[in-house]
């Protein structure tokens with residue numbers, strides 16, 4: 395029998411593709427109630443986690459943001475998910491809460507402090523999506539910094555995660571937090587220590603001032619499937635987000651699992667989640683109609699702006715009848731969505747635009763009745779060896795159709811659990827039975843052996 399699906403729900407604190415449809419609610423993005431309603435529905439439906447994608451980018455073409463992006467709401471505007479997450483933590487008890495923080499923007503002590511604090515506030519339900527960052531050309535301009543080259547960004551990311559792990563795992567011994575009012579001991583000084591990090595990109599000597607939350611290190615996710623992205627995932631990630639056509643997904647997942655095994659990690663310990671778009675209706679015709687309505691909201695200019703955001707490349711200036719120049723693969727912005735359109739049988743520029751107009755970065759959608767989409771999606775999981783889906787919002791900008799139509803079908807087939815216990819996100823997704831990183835994870839090496847807290851002298 396098939397394994398239960400791992401299910402995450404994808405959002406960004408921004409406009410969603412089909413915002414022009416009257417029933418789309420993503421224009422409510424700056425209303426807290428919008429998020430609260432949505433996360434509660436996801437929790438009640440039994441989703442494993444709610445994910446906020448994030449970046450500081452937006453499309454940049456030539457010398458700035460194109461009118462199309464501003465007018466058409468393409469990867470623009472966006473709010474800051476870390477400002478929304480605590481409110482979602484307050485109204486939920488079981489669902490995981492995951493967000494992106496870019497290793498190009500936030501320094502490791504900032505990531506470590508925010509995530510450790512959120513781990514407490516969520517009772518161990520927080521996850522960090524490690525990315526070097528989409529929209530890097532825009533983000534570099536905004537921060538007034540030169541654009542760091544693609545592969546160098548991944549070297550920085552590696553050093554960043556290494557230092558963050560030291561801060562989470564190495565500063566506080568288990569049991570060092572005492573809060574003993576009678577003895578006047580808040581924390582045991584012998585159990586709290588400075589870490590020293592002298593890496594190729596970051597230097598640090600200090601203590602993370604936040605004692606460990608239930609997971610200590612937040613559950614680690616990764617997105618960005620270029621070759622160095624996969625190497626980063628295989629080293630550190632406990633879950634990976636992927637989006638591509640089925641043969642490419644199969645190859646990427648096999649590659650990540652193979653690299654994980656080479657690193658001495660359990661290849662199945664990395665949960666591979668496919669970004670899945672579900673157009674679902676009571677009947678196949680309903681679903682096809684919804685899809686057509688959604689696709690019609692996007693122009694080819696919107697598609698070009700969206701492609702520019704992910705890759706830094708302006709398709710509108712290229713010959714529509716030719717494939718991408720192989721040199722495009724050297725773009726210093728994101729590479730995942732360039733590499734997937736190169737090689738034998740490469741599509742033309744026009745076909746890439748049409749693909750982005752229809753499906754954006756997400757690969758082919760699942761379209762049909764609940765039975766049809768679950769059959770098809772299950773076949774993709776079997777074919778690719780993936781563990782589940784990161785579900786894209788539907789044409790309403792919410793997950794209502796997935797929750798109302800797909801979840802009952804999954805439940806009928808035993809592909810989602812009936813009742814969900816309150817656990818940490820790591821336990822829920824990895825099934826490891828421990829809230830902490832697996833012993834073979836590189837972060838575990840920074841842990842100090844547990845020593846019983848000493849009584850202060852004279853007590």
Ligand SMILES: Cc1cc2nc3c(=O)[nH]c(=O)nc-3n(C[C@H](O)[C@H](O)[C@H](O)COP(=O)(O)O)c2cc1C
Nearest residue numbers: 447448494527528617618620623635637728729730
């Ligand atoms: C489902 C999914 C979610 C993603 N979420 C983010 C995100 O929140 N922020 C981000 O900068 N990149 C995100 N990415 C990755 C970017 O699309 C992009 O590939 C990456 O940032 C650039 O790295 P690359 O050169 O390895 O592609 C996501 C990718 C997928 C498939």
